[in-house]
Amino acid sequence: MSALLVEPTTRPLRERSGYGRRVNLHVVADEPEPSGPPEDDAAAAQRTDRAQEAADLAGLLRRVARGDSEAFARLYDATSARTYGVIWRVLRSADHAAEVTQEVYTEVWRQAARFEESKGSATAWITTMAHRRAVDRVRSVTSEVARDEHYARAEPGREVDHVWEGVSSRLDADRVRKGMESLTPIQREALALAYFGGYTQSQVAERLKLPLGTVKTRIRDGLISLRSTLGVES
Amino acid sequence: MSEIHDAAAAYALDALDPAEQEEFELHLAGCADCRTEVAELREIASGLVLPAGAPPPPPALRASVLAGIVGVEQLPPTAGRPRRAMASTEADEPVAAPVPVAAADPLDELALRRASRRARALSFAVAAVTVVALALGGVVYSLARQSDTPPVASPPVSQGPQVDPSLLAAPDAEILPTTLKNGAKVSFVVSKSQNRAAFVSTDLPLPGVGNVYHLWTLKGDTVVRPDTTLPGGTNQVQLFSGPVDDSNALAVNIEPAGSNPSAPTTPVLGAVKI
Numbered sequence: 227m228s229a230l231l232v233e234p235t236t237r238p239l240r241e242r243s244g245y246g247r248r249v250n251l252h253v254v255a256d257e258p259e260p261s262g263p264p265e266d267d268a269a270a271a272q273r274t275d276r277a278q279e280a281a282d283l284a285g286l287l288r289r290v291a292r293g294d295s296e297a298f299a300r301l302y303d304a305t306s307a308r309t310y311g312v313i314w315r316v317l318r319s320a321d322h323a324a325e326v327t328q329e330v331y332t333e334v335w336r337q338a339a340r341f342e343e344s345k346g347s348a349t350a351w352i353t354t355m356a357h358r359r360a361v362d363r364v365r366s367v368t369s370e371v372a373r374d375e376h377y378a379r380a381e382p383g384r385e386v387d388h389v390w391e392g393v394s395s396r397l398d399a400d401r402v403r404k405g406m407e408s409l410t411p412i413q414r415e416a417l418a419l420a421y422f423g424g425y426t427q428s429q430v431a432e433r434l435k436l437p438l439g440t441v442k443t444r445i446r447d448g449l450i451s452l453r454s455t456l457g458v459e460s
Numbered sequence: 461m462s463e464i465h466d467a468a469a470a471y472a473l474d475a476l477d478p479a480e481q482e483e484f485e486l487h488l489a490g491c492a493d494c495r496t497e498v499a500e501l502r503e504i505a506s507g508l509v510l511p512a513g514a515p516p517p518p519p520a521l522r523a524s525v526l527a528g529i530v531g532v533e534q535l536p537p538t539a540g541r542p543r544r545a546m547a548s549t550e551a552d553e554p555v556a557a558p559v560p561v562a563a564a565d566p567l568d569e570l571a572l573r574r575a576s577r578r579a580r581a582l583s584f585a586v587a588a589v590t591v592v593a594l595a596l597g598g599v600v601y602s603l604a605r606q607s608d609t610p611p612v613a614s615p616p617v618s619q620g621p622q623v624d625p626s627l628l629a630a631p632d633a634e635i636l637p638t639t640l641k642n643g644a645k646v647s648f649v650v651s652k653s654q655n656r657a658a659f660v661s662t663d664l665p666l667p668g669v670g671n672v673y674h675l676w677t678l679k680g681d682t683v684v685r686p687d688t689t690l691p692g693g694t695n696q697v698q699l700f701s702g703p704v705d706d707s708n709a710l711a712v713n714i715e716p717a718g719s720n721p722s723a724p725t726t727p728v729l730g731a732v733k734i
Contacts, residue, residue, distance in 0.1 A: 302525055308506075320515070331525045331529070335532055336534055346503055353502075354505075355504035421473035426470075427470040445473065446466065446501075450504070
């Protein structure tokens with residue numbers, strides 16, 4: 227099955243963005259990865275479900291933009307586990323995570339009218355906001371020393387494994403695990419430290435004792451190669 | 461050149477340091493390719509975060525979040541864009557309207573995030589505030605080139621921890637956030653109709669012994685006017701002495717205290733178009 231056949235509902239969004247050429251050239255694999263297995267019906271169904279979910283969330287956000295607090299509550303219910311999850315992952319503190327989660331949803335409420343479906347999914351919109359705030363918080367609140375201690379307990383590789391174990395701890399996460407397995411160890415570590423550790427790319431390079439250029443490349447090609455496995459579509 | 465494009469992935473993961481981030485955001489404002497790439501990579505990154513990897517949110521948080529929005533003003537759609545989010549139906553119709561570069565999403569969203577904290581600190585009563593993020597490179601360069609503009613008297617202006625509510629309440633009041641080269645997150649609050657502007661920072665690093673932060677107004681491409689000065693510290697609010705209504709940009713740098721320069725003698729730390 228071609229990826230094109232199983233993502234009809236998401237394709238128009240992409241084209242609408244007006245960025246199609248670049249996307250096709252650099253990021254979007256229009257066909258399944260040559261090395262990847264063909265999608266089965268279950269995967270196709272999962273994709274359709276996700277597309278439907280994305281449309282539902284975007285619809286909720288539009289209602290939130292009109293001041294609909296009931297839609298806001300539903301949006302919270304649908305997204306808070308992920309939002310809180312990413313914040314908690316970065317901050318490792320229930321108190322901080324709750325506080326930042328609250329800030330994020332207040333921003334979602336305020337900025338709902340500025341969400342543009344053509345630019346990306348509601349999930350990515352909220353998650354991006356959540357991650358940024360979490361990273362801001364971890365960089366401002368946690369002293370470098372404390373954080374280094376926290377992360378230095380284990381070798382970088384072990385910390386990373388721990389992170390991905392957590393991520394992959396449910397059947398639901400199979401595709402993430404698959405994606406992770408397809409990465410090189412350096413890609414995995416660089417991504418984990420940057421995304422979940424809240425480290426800057428320079429700090430990641432330092433920690434992994436790699437040239438900055440290598441880290442930049444690994445982060446980028448790691449993310450892109452995850453794309454097909456995660457089936458991420460806006 | 462290609463180096464700056466390489467930063468897209470790290471940017472999407474919030475893995476740039478403040479200086480790199482600022483540089484990339486300037487680039488992003490003018491590079492549709494990178495905006496697309498950032499958006500794409502964020503979709504991927506958001507897929508990495510599965511609820512299973514973390515504890516569930518505490519149940520009490522829900523009530524707190526829902527109570528937290530009561531009375532909170534909602535922002536209008538970004539200025540200069542079609543009011544699609546407000547006006548459109550649920551129909552999934554294609555929208556062909558080109559998006560103005562200056563209102564690019566990633567930048568805008570980031571600006572909003574930065575502004576939001578300050579906006580909250582300032583006042584929630586700011587109903588009509590629009591936040592605009594702009595590419596500032598040109599301003600900074602032209603400012604740095606100026607050297608022969610006449611000095612303008614800089615009468616001291618009253619200071620306080622709060623921005624004058626009447627400034628914020630002006631219908632055309634805008635909060636323009638930017639990150640200074642020294643990493644400080646600051647905002648310029650501007651109302652041309654009131655011919656007033658303020659420089660605001662909740663945490664401005666000290667400018668060094670014997671130095672002050674110096675504010676500047678720019679008029680056209682050539683006229684740079686010294687405005688007023690302020691020290692570093694927390695909750696800094698400094699009104700511009702003006703005039704502001706004929707200016708097209710505001711800028712800040714660091715100068716020796718009492719030097720009254722007619723043009724910046726050190727690199728500009730940050731600037732916004734108004």
